[in-house]
Amino acid sequence: MANLPPCIVAMEACGGANHWYRVFTEMGHTVRLIAPQFVKPFVKSNKNDAADAEAICEPAQRPSMRFVSPKSIEQQDIQSIHRIREQFKTRLTGQTNQIRGLLLEYGIAIPQGTNHLMKQLLEIIADEGNGLTPTFRESLNELCDEVKHLQERIISLEKKLGAISKQNQDCQLLMTIPGIGLLTATALLAAIGDPSVFKSARELAAWLGLVPRQSSTGGKSTLLGISKRGDKYLRALLVHGGRSVVRISDKHVDSRSQWITRLRERRGENICAVAVANKNARTAWAVLTKKRPYALVSA
Incomplete structure (x- = not known):
């Protein structure tokens, strides 16, 4: 590639694509990353290198094709922290559930939640009258240390963020x-990077899967539930954030909170949380584009 004159290089957006984008760009080439779901329809027959290359070339030449925006090193760094933290959270949940299940076999029930578990676990280990054997107590101590280690790692990653x-x-x-x-x-920053790749705030919301799916035919337009396209981790964060806003909306008197309260009464908390997530995604695009902080509007 280094010996070729500057040309267009089309690649499927897969593992390592961001790295090769930077490498080929430094060589003077124009690199286009294509999402796999836009490549697959052009595969005509069995899967082989030639068929894959042809399938990538076809969409790369289409003027209406939407290409994947590459991530910078800084974006990948932030995203890696999020991915590692999420893996630690999964391990922590599995570890606490295992401890709770093991204790239940010995007739000891602990409420759900890591805080409840850690608060009672040390007391259970120290209680010599609960019928636990020394072998099992030693195992519980090891599991307790593992839970503490995972909690410390999660806190450390959050401090980095x-x-x-x-x-x-x-x-x-x-x-x-x-x-x-x-x-x-930080997750938005890692995923979006340059907000100018989206023409409008609605494009960002659609990219995150927070807009309705369409099933229209014969001039009849039908809107379904949200499409759930894009990064499900980022979408989940936005929805959880929206849910936290919905729960306290009745305590505020600004126009946004009043809109949320009316929507919650009319459509329920879950739909309202998704609507707030959609609005927050659009607001995020506006804030990043205009470089101005968000300001609440009084009712």
């Missing part, structure tokens, strides 16, 4: 939006 957000103006702007905190702001 906090340090990144303090040094990044875009993160600070995003965190002015109600329902967007440290995790959502």
Whole structure:
């Protein structure tokens, strides 16, 4: 590739695509990353290298094709922290559930939640009158240490994200939006990068799968539930943030809170949380584009 004159290089957006994008761009080539779901329809026959190459070339030449925006090193760093943290959370949940299940076999029930578990686990281990054997107590001690280790790792990763957000103006702007905190702001920054790749705020909401699916034919338009396209982790963060805003909307008197309260009464809390997530995604695009913090409007 280094010996070729500058040309267009089309690639499927897969593992390592961001790295090769940077490598080929430094060589002077124009790189286009194509989402796999846009490549697959052009595969004509059995899967082989030639058929795959032809299938990639076809959409790369189409003027209406939407190409994947590459991620910078900084974006990948932030995203890797989120992925590692999420894996630690999964392991922590599995570990606490295992401890709870093992104790239940010995007739000891603990309520759900890591805080309940850690509060009672040390007392259970120290209680010599509960019938637990020394062997099982030793195993519980080891599991308890593992839970503490996972909690410490999660806290450490969150501190890293906090340090990144303090040094990044875009993160600070995003965190002015109600329902967007440290995790959502940094995840948005890692996923979006340059907001100008989206023509409008609605495009960003659609990219995140927060707009209705369409099933229209014969001039009849039918809107279904949200499409759930895109990054489900980021979408979940936005919905959880929206849910936190919905729960306290009746305690505020600004126009946004009043809209949320009316919507919750009319459509329920879940639909309202998704609607707030959609609005927050659009607001995030506006905040990043205009480089201005979010400001509440009085009723």
